[in-house]
Each structure stands twice: as structure tokens, then as C-alpha cells.
Amino acid sequence: MSTYNNPVLVNFTPAQVAKPVAQGLALKVSAYGLARGYCKQYGIDNKEARSDVLAEIQRRFDKYAVSAGQIRQRQLVFFPRLRDIRIADGELVLAEPKQEHLRMFASAEDTKGSDLKARHASYGKVVGDCLADMYQNVETAPDDLIHVTCSGYLAPSPVERMVAQKEWFDTTVTHSYHMGCYGAFPAIKMAHGFLSSSHSGVTPLKERVDIVHTELLSGHHNIEDFGIENIITMTLFADGFIKYSVCSDAYVREHGLHGLRILAFKEHLLPDSADDMTWVPAAHQFQMTLSVMVPVVIKRHVYAFVVGLVGAIGIDFERQKDALMFAIHPGGPKIVEHIQDELGLRDEQVAISKSVFLDNGNMSSATVPHIMKGIVEEKSVLPGTRVVCLGFGPGLTVTGLVLEKI
Numbered sequence: 001m002s003t004y005n006n007p008v009l010v011n012f013t014p015a016q017v018a019k020p021v022a023q024g025l026a027l028k029v030s031a032y033g034l035a036r037g038y039c040k041q042y043g044i045d046n047k048e049a050r051s052d053v054l055a056e057i058q059r060r061f062d063k064y065a066v067s068a069g070q071i072r073q074r075q076l077v078f079f080p081r082l083r084d085i086r087i088a089d090g091e092l093v094l095a096e097p098k099q100e101h102l103r104m105f106a107s108a109e110d111t112k113g114s115d116l117k118a119r120h121a122s123y124g125k126v127v128g129d130c131l132a133d134m135y136q137n138v139e140t141a142p143d144d145l146i147h148v149t150c151s152g153y154l155a156p157s158p159v160e161r162m163v164a165q166k167e168w169f170d171t172t173v174t175h176s177y178h179m180g181c182y183g184a185f186p187a188i189k190m191a192h193g194f195l196s197s198s199h200s201g202v203t204p205l206k207e208r209v210d211i212v213h214t215e216l217l218s219g220h221h222n223i224e225d226f227g228i229e230n231i232i233t234m235t236l237f238a239d240g241f242i243k244y245s246v247c248s249d250a251y252v253r254e255h256g257l258h259g260l261r262i263l264a265f266k267e268h269l270l271p272d273s274a275d276d277m278t279w280v281p282a283a284h285q286f287q288m289t290l291s292v293m294v295p296v297v298i299k300r301h302v303y304a305f306v307v308g309l310v311g312a313i314g315i316d317f318e319r320q321k322d323a324l325m326f327a328i329h330p331g332g333p334k335i336v337e338h339i340q341d342e343l344g345l346r347d348e349q350v351a352i353s354k355s356v357f358l359d360n361g362n363m364s365s366a367t368v369p370h371i372m373k374g375i376v377e378e379k380s381v382l383p384g385t386r387v388v389c390l391g392f393g394p395g396l397t398v399t400g401l402v403l404e405k406i
Contacts, residue, residue, distance in 0.1 A: 004196070004199050004249075005249035005261075006192070006249070006261055006262045006263065007191070007192055007195050007196075007209075007246045007247060007248055007249065007261070007262055008246070008247055008248075008249065008252045008257070008259045008260065008261045008262070008406060009188065009244055009245070009246055009259045009260040009261075009262070009372060009403065010244065010245050010246075010247055010252060010257040010258070010259035010260075011243075011244055011245050011257070011259075012242060012243075012244040012369060012370075012372060012373035012376060013134065013242065013243050013244065014240075014241060014242040014366075014370060014373065015130050015133060015134050015241040015242065015243075016075060016241075017075065017077050017126060017129070017130050017239065017241060018075055018076065018077045018079075018081075018239070019075075019081070020073035020074055020075045020076075020360075021073060021074055021075075021076050021079055021081075022068070022072070022073050023066070023067070023068040023070075023071045023072060023073055023074060023235075023361075024068040025085075026074060026076065026079065026235065027061055027065055027067075027068065027235060029079070029080055029085065029094075030061070030065075030221075030223075030234050030235060031054065031057045031058045031060075031061045031065075032054065033221075033223040034057050034223050034225075034226055034230075034231070034234075035050070035053045035054040035057045036111060036223065037111040037223040037224040037225075037226070038053050038057065038226055039053055040109065040111045040224075041111070041224060057226070060226070060228075060231060061231060061235070064228050064231045064232055065231050065232070065234075065235040066232065066235040066236045066332070066333055066361070070333040070357075070358070071235075071236075071238075071333075071357065071358060071360075071361045072358050072359055073359065073360075073361075074237075074238035074239075074360065074361040075238050075239045075240065075360065075363075076218040076238060076239060077102070077126055077216060077218050077219070077239050078102060078104050078122075078216070078218040078219050078221065079218050079221075080094045080095070080097075084096075084097070094108075101121070101122040101125040101126065102122065102126075104119070104122075104219070104221075111223055111224050112224065112284050113221075113223075113284055113285070114284065115283060115284055116281060116282070116283060116284060116285065119152075119219050119220070119284070119285065120152055120153065120154055122219060123151065123152030123154070123216050123219055124152070124154050124158055126216060126219075127152065127158040127214045127216065128158040128161060128162070130214060130241050131158055131159060131162045131212070131214070132162065134212065134241070134243050135162060135166070135243075140208075141163075141166070141168035141170065141171045142168075142171055142208045142209055142210040142245065143170075143171065143172070143194070143198075143206035143207060143208055143209060144171065144172045144173075144174065144191065144194050144206065144209040144210070145159060145163060145171055145172070145173050145174070145209070145210045145211075145212065146173075146174045146175075146176055146187045146190055146191060146209065146210070146211045146212070147159040147173065147174070147175050147176065147177075147212055147214070148176045148177075148183045148184060148187045148211060148212065148213045148214075148365050148366075149177060149183070149213065149214050149215055149216075149365070150177065150178050150179060150180045150183060150215065150279060150286075150364055150365060151214075151215050151216045151217055151219060151220065151286065151364070152214070152216055152219070153175075153177055153178075157173070157175060158214070159173050159175075159212060160173050174190060176190060178279070179365070179393055179394070179397075180277075180279050180364055180365065180393035180394050181329050181331055181362070181364050181365060181367065181391055181392060181393045182329065182365070182368075182391030182392055182393040182397055182398075182399045183213070183364065183365030183391075183393070184211070184213065184365050184366075184368045184369050184391065185265070185267065185368075185389070185391050185399040185400070185401060186267075186399070187211045187365075188211065188246060188262065188401065189265050191209035191211060191246035192246060192262055192265075194206060194209050195207075195209060195246065195247075195248055199248070206248070207247060207248045207250070207251040208245050208246070208247045208248075208251055209245065209246045209247075210243060210244070210245050210246075211243065211244055211245070211246065211369075212241075212242075212243040213240060213241065213242050213243070213363075213365050213366040213369060214241055214366075215239055215240045215241070215363050215364045215365055215366045216239050217237040217238060217239055217363075217364060218237075218238070218239050219285070220285035220286045220287075221234055221285065222234075222284070222285055222287065225287075229288070229289060229290050232290060232332075233288050233290060236332060236361060236362050237361060237362050237363075237364065238360055238361035238362060238363050239363065240360065240363025240364065240365075240366030240367065240370065241366065242366050242369045242370060242373070244369055244372075244373075246262075247259075249261075252406075258376060258406065259376060259405075259406060260372060260375070260376060260387060260403035260404065260405055260406070261403060261404045261405075261406050262401065262403060263313050263386070263401075263402040263403060263404055264309060264310075264312050264313045264400075264401065264402040265399075265400070265401060266305070266308060266309040266312065266399065266400045267397065267398070267399040267400070268301070268305060268397070268398050268399075269395050269396070269397055270297055270298075270301050270395065270396045270397070270398060273293070273297050273395070273396035274395065274396070275289070275291070276289075276290075276291035276293050276294050276297060276396055277289065277290055277291065277294055277393065277394045277395070277396055278394055279394050294331070294332075294392075294396065295332065295334060295335055295338050297396055298331075298335065298338065298339070298392055298396070298398065299338045299339070299342050301398060302339050302342055302343065302390070302398065303342055303343060305390075305398055305400065306343060306388060306390070306400065309388065309400040309402060310324070310386075310388060310402055312402075313402055315386065315402075321343065321344070321345070322346070323385070323386070324349065324385075324386050324387070324388050325349055325352075325375060325381055325385050325386070325387045325388070325405075326339075326343075326345060326349050326350050326353060326387070326388050326389075326390070327352070327353060327368055327371040327372055327375060327387055327388070327389040327390070328340075328350060328353040328371075328389075328390045329353075329367055329368050329371075329390060329391040329392055330353055330354065330356065330357035330362060330367065331362060331392055332362070333357075335392075336350050336353050336354055336357070339390065348380075352371055352374040352375055352378060353371050355374070356370045356371045356374060368389055368391055371389075372387075372389070372403075375387055375405065376405065381405060382405070383405050383406055384404065384405065384406075385404070385405045386402060386403070386404055387401075387402070387403040387404070387405060388400065388401075388402055389401040389402075389403060
């Protein structure tokens with residue numbers, strides 16, 4: 001039997017590009033933006049009529065938006081800072097960002113904003129600067145680097161530009177794009193494959209694969225869509241940036257690292273759900289559809305999925321579930337609670353999943369790695385604890401990992 005031990009996830013390092021915006025303020029500014037878009041489309045220029053539109057939009061937000069009680073704050077790079085906001089003649093006035101690449105709108109009358117090409121150019125600038133900071137003090141090149149995102153695609157990508165600039169000519173860059181909120185799972189699976197194949201002699205020996213997530217969802221806000229779905233997504237999603245490494249067991253031991261060992265993978269497309277969640281490019285931004293059926297479909301299938309996932313490594317879920325920790329992607333305010341109820345979990349088993357959502361919102365693919373970081377750092381989660389990770393995205397796709405804290 002082979003003595004090769006499965007790789008380990010280590011060194012979770014998030015980055016902050018912009019100071020988080022308090023959710024209460026984000027809701028007010030977003031409602032104002034949608035009201036401005038509505039008035040522009042329908043030619044409403046009377047002050048009293050504009051006030052009526054804003055009041056109606058705010059009522060919609062009160063009913064459908066993700067509240068400040070559910071999300072405390074979000075990182076939103078393409079969003080007015082508090083210093084850029086003032087009240088003039090009873091109306092909200094937003095200053096233009098000083099940095100040209102952060103200007104999404106040509107003028108106060110522009111409600112469509114930049115086209116997709118311009119938004120991607122801005123994405124490249126933001127992510128390029130973020131990567132430079134993330135890797136500023138990293139001297140040793142990884143054997144591979146996997147870039148995960150669903151919010152910006154450029155060739156060459158910002159990651160390729162950084163690797164070339166650092167002269168890491170032996171580092172292979174792989175892109176893992178457009179899988180949305182479950183994007184971390186296939187990236188980790190790829191990294192596992194890169195290391196495993198090298199240890200079987202298929203490629204030169206590899207010890208470290210870096211994964212970096214750059215999610216810039218604020219670059220896709222749409223203030224001309226007054227529908228319920230857009231209000232939900234505009235107030236739910238946030239920007240998120242994090243990197244971590246998938247390393248061989250020998251590398252982890254040599255460097256005395258702590259992390260999460262990979263034990264099992266599983267992924268399913270759920271039946272009759274293809275249109276419940278979509279994420280497609282449009283002229284000015286990527287647009288999402290998000291059906292009210294998403295939590296229902298997930299809840300219907302999650303128990304059998306988890307039983308099969310942990311059963312693959314000999315865990316009897318019902319007998320041993322109290323010893324497990326969970327990293328559940330909080331796709332919305334109630335997703336973690338629905339899954340907790342369906343699986344019969346205690347609050348402490350999902351506490352870190354809930355706290356990451358409260359403090360950050362939904363950062364798409366970057367969210368579960370933030371939860372993993374919390375589990376690694378939480379002293380009450382002891383070494384040897386098995387961690388069940390669950391993610392969901394367009395497809396509908398449900399995917400899972402079992403990890404072990406070491």
C-alpha cells in the first residue's frame with residue numbers, strides 16, 4: 001500500500017482592498033441608486049415625484065433586502081465611501097471617486113454605467129494591486145497557482161502578470177472560473193490532483209500549490225433593475241480576496257504548519273434545478289437569477305448528499321455527527337439554518353459559517369475559505385476533528401469536502 005498522505009490546506013491569508021461598508025449605509029445608498037435609475041428610465045424629474053419613488057424603493061428594500069441584522073458589513077470596492085456622500089437640498093449627493101478605475105458611471109445622469117469591457121479593465125487594476133500586496137513578501141514560488149473567480153476574466157490574467165513580473169517561470173497558472181459560490185471546491189480538487197500526479201511520477205515532484213480567490217461582485221451592480229432578485233443580490237453579495245496553499249504532507253511537516261488535511265470529495269448536479277440559479281454576462285455586468293426554490297432544493301437533497309460524502313470514508317453520519325464540524329457556504333441569510341435543521345446540528349457546529357456571513361456577506365467562492373480559516377484558528381476545534389464543507393452554485397450544483405484538522 002502507498003505511504004503517500006493526502007495534501008493539507010494551510011496559510012489562509014485574506015486581503016482587504018477597501019474598508020467594509022456598514023450594511024445599513026449600503027442599503028440606503030443602494031435604494032437611492034435604484035430610485036435614480038427608475039426616475040431616469042421613466043423621465044421623472046419632479047422633486048416630489050422623485051421622493052415618492054425613493055420611498056417606494058425603500059419599502060421594497062425593507063421587505064426584500066438582506067438586513068443589517070443579517071449582515072453587519074461588506075467589503076464593496078465599487079461603492080461610495082462615507083466621505084463621498086453628502087446631503088444637498090434634501091437629496092443624496094455622491095462624489096466621484098478620485099481613482100479613474102473606480103468610476104463606474106460617466107456622470108450623475110448615467111444609470112447604465114460602464115460596459116463589460118471597461119468593468120473588466122477596472123477589475124484587472126483592482127486585482128493586480130491586491131495580488132501585489134498579497135505576494136509582496138512571498139519569496140518562494142509555488143509549483144502551481146490556481147486563480148479562482150466568477151467576476152472578472154482577462155487574458156493574460158492579473159495572476160499571470162504577477163507570476164511573470166516575479167519571474168516565477170516554473171510556476172504554472174491555471175484558471176478555475178465561473179463556478180460561482182462553490183468555486184473553492186474544484187480548485188482544491190485540482191490542487192490535490194497536481195500534487196498527487198507529481199508524487200506518482202507523471203510530472204516533476206511538487207510540494208505546494210497556491211489557490212487565490214479574487215471576487216469583485218460590486219463591479220456588477222445594476223441600478224436599472226428594480227426586481228426582487230436584483231434587490232436581494234445587490235444587498236447580499238460582497239467582494240472577497242483570500243489566498244491559501246495546498247501542500248504535501250512532507251512539506252507541512254518540514255515547515256511545522258497547521259491546517260486541514262483533505263480526506264474526501266463529492267459533487268452532484270441536482271435534478272430539475274438548472275434555471276434556479278444562473279450567472280451570465282450581459283452588456284454592462286454579469287446578471288444573476290436566483291429562484292426562491294434554491295433553499296428548498298438544497299434542503300431536499302442535502303441529507304442524502306452528506307450521508308454519502310462522509311460514508312465514503314467510513315463515517316456513520318447519524319452515529320458520529322456530533323463530533324463533526326461544518327463549513328457551510330452561507331448563500332443567503334437562512335441557508336445555514338435550513339441545513340442545520342435538516343441535518344440536526346448543534347449551533348456550535350455551524351457557528352463559524354454564520355459568523356463569517358454576518359461579518360462579510362456572501363463573497364461567492366471566497367466565502368468557504370474564510371470559514372476554513374476560522375476553523376483552523378478556533379482553539380475549541382481540536383486537532384483530529386473532521387470538517388464537512390458544503391458549497392452550492394449554478395447548476396444547481398452541490399459539492400462537498402471532508403477535511404481533518406491537524
